[in-house]
Amino acid sequence: MRGIILAGGTGSRLHPITLGISKQLVPVYDKPMIYYPLSTLMLAGIRDILIITTPHDADQFQRLLGDGSRFGVNLTYTQQPSPDGLAQAFVLGADHIGDGPVALVLGDNIFYGRGMGTQLRRFENIDGGAVFGYRVADPSAYGVVEFDESGRAISLEEKPAKPRSHYAVPGLYFYDNDVVQIARDLKPSARGELEITDVNRVYLERGKLQVEILPRGTAWLDTGTFNDLNDASEFVRTVQHRQGLSIGCPEEIAWRQGFLTDAELRERAEPLAKSGYGKYLLELLAEDAEAAARRLELVAP
Template sequence: MKGVVLAGGMGKRLREISGGRNKQTVEVNGRPMIEFPLKTLGAMGCTDVTIVTSPEGYAPLKLLVDYGGQHELNVDWAIQPEPRGMGDALYQARYRVGGVFPVLCGDVYFDPAPITVIEKPLLVCHSFEGGRNHIVVDTHEDGSHEVVLRPTKANSDRAIVGYVFDEEVFDFIPTIKPSPDKNEIEFADIYSWYINERGATVADFEGMFADMGTPAGIARVEEHIRNRQA
């Protein structure tokens, strides 16, 4: 099975640490950040991975993954020419993956792997401090789900943190209108389409999750690893 890692971010929230370089090159507990989602995909059953990154991020990431990586995955690469959102980043992998495939962002940490059986589209959710900085899912009393792009205190903190898509997503992405404020292809539209039109499952992850795109997230991961090794 093949997975996808979206690793194009320049780390605005990590600028003091990253110096403006691709954030997935930042060290977390002595290892490049990119290794953690790669290991997670391996634990989910992937043998092959496409990493989508920016033109600027390609060379440093490839060096770390190809020559310093502690993984047993076959890795290939896709380039997102311009920063036009996560939906556009995923679209760059359209000729690399098929069938049903998992997708992770390059700055997420899971312990253990959130999915072990991958058969159909799935959205993995996790409630955590800072979850409202992400796209969240509200589940109503009737069991229906609503995707909220910019949640307020009234909304859930149940953030969508991992995804299983299928190749039909590549037919849907070109129909998405770019966001008016950023001119980006938002993942929120993809989530809503999967929930409302494709009947995707929404499942909660109860293990350890962290967003390593912030200094606090990195510190949490490093503390978790130290405690696990103690």
Template sequence: MKALVLAGGTGSRLRPITHTSAKQLVPVANKPVLFYVLEAIADAGITDVGIVVGDTADEIRTAVDGAGFDGLRITYLPQHAPLGLAHAVRVARDFLGDDDFVMYLGDNFVVGGITALVEEFRARRPDAQILLTRVPDPTAFGVAELDEAGQVVGLAEKPAEPKSDLALVGVYLFTPAIHEAVAATTPSGRGELEITDAIQWLIDRRRDVRSTTVSGYWKDTGNVGDMLEVNRTVLESVEPMVAGDVDAATEIVGRVRIAPGATVRGSRIVGPAVIGSGVEVIGSYVGPFTSISDGCRIEDSEIEFSIVLPGSSISGVRRIEASLIGRNVEVTPAPRAPAAHRLILGDHSKVQISS
């Protein structure tokens, strides 16, 4: 069995971060989302991995190769444009051959991994197996319709009038039967080859398509709000460790992980939180659910429920929260404007001005 990881999207919902960086490499608890995907694949016993890449191919290749995922044989598969999930399967046709495979969207996060799902698929081996979860707004996702017996009878991509609240999670399992379905798929109204259309092709021909409803935690980390929520979830299970240089004037509360090479002086760190290598925290407060990446500097500031990417500095800022701060960013107070009132008053006026 092989794995196909999709990492070619543009990340438009995470702009401006993704103007200069791949969305799959934005860190959660100081580790790129894509790395969690690859770890889950390795834990499931899959060793051959194809990564579909686009404009950010060089950045993704450098990060993945540099991380050294032992035991994984990784092949990079160029996709000239993000033309849909079914198009990605077409791009990977030669790599996949006649093997079963799991397709995993590189910006999706599934707590607990995919091992149980892969084992279930291997035991039953349907033509396709999809993951579903209930969502409050299904119009933003691929949506499944089930009959009274729980069988999948219909799929639609981002429907204006969804027939259920069951959204497709970004993990799919296929036998080689999907290739015939993908070959028969034509572009949708969005101009993309939709994987939902390919799976519907299998359903219409009475092929074996099964679903598993995910009751645990799943997030598409395509926007800032979801990224922060995933960061919160991962930090809740972080193992506390203080390996950096922390002085006696600093207070550490709760599950806090401070990497070797970090320096903390006269500060208060309240977990769950992670402080990366080479970070300096001086006279500051770092609150719960915050990840500070390598090489950052936080001085005379307060930050909580946020992600700060490598090389950034925050100095003299009273309060930051629910924020995603990119690489090599400088955050400082704005110059204080002189206070003044400009008045044009008629005769016999009475004006009260607060001082």
């Protein structure tokens, strides 16, 4: 499975900050925003990832992330000249997708919850499409999914004035290879965009759309406004301070998944030690070494 991060758009709801920097590079507590969706795809076991940016911001992303080798993944880039809809990602990324399945995550969405990686890796060989439902107080700003009495998805609407449920569809989507042609065949909506909701509707009409409710306790944070951005930063800070574990740390995920060796993680951590970010990575290595030593003591004669 290949992955795509859509990191385009003007970020107009975050002006004047985003007049000088891409929204997806704005910090969410101690990391650039894009680290979080990148981590989500890595948790799903995806190592070949395309990042779609605006032409204006492309150099900034490449300077920050490079070719992905620092995280044990392969990153490539393409540009979206104008924000013509989320589904355009599959048209722009057709060569990257090839003849296999694909996962799309929006560059301003943060996901956090127990067992997230295990849950996402189930879609590696998907037949059809899979999206998620997440209960929100005000779903009118999102794509909304409606369920029947048996819990089966029966309709999808994009930003409805009168939502038929409280379940929004977060910015994380899994599809088989049919999505490329489906996206190419879409007609622009009244907003002039290729809507991801229309892609999902095609799969729903074919009877091939899975809609899974994200369990209670899972966090989905959309960082599109000043308040949302502040809330996300405060959430990350609080959880990290309380648990002593980092959220959305791609180097840690790469190491735990075997994409990076101990030596490679140390090499990446040491130049970052002064910020505390690198210190955290070095502490992971020290804790792992201590745990290994204790295991040896237990099996020693």
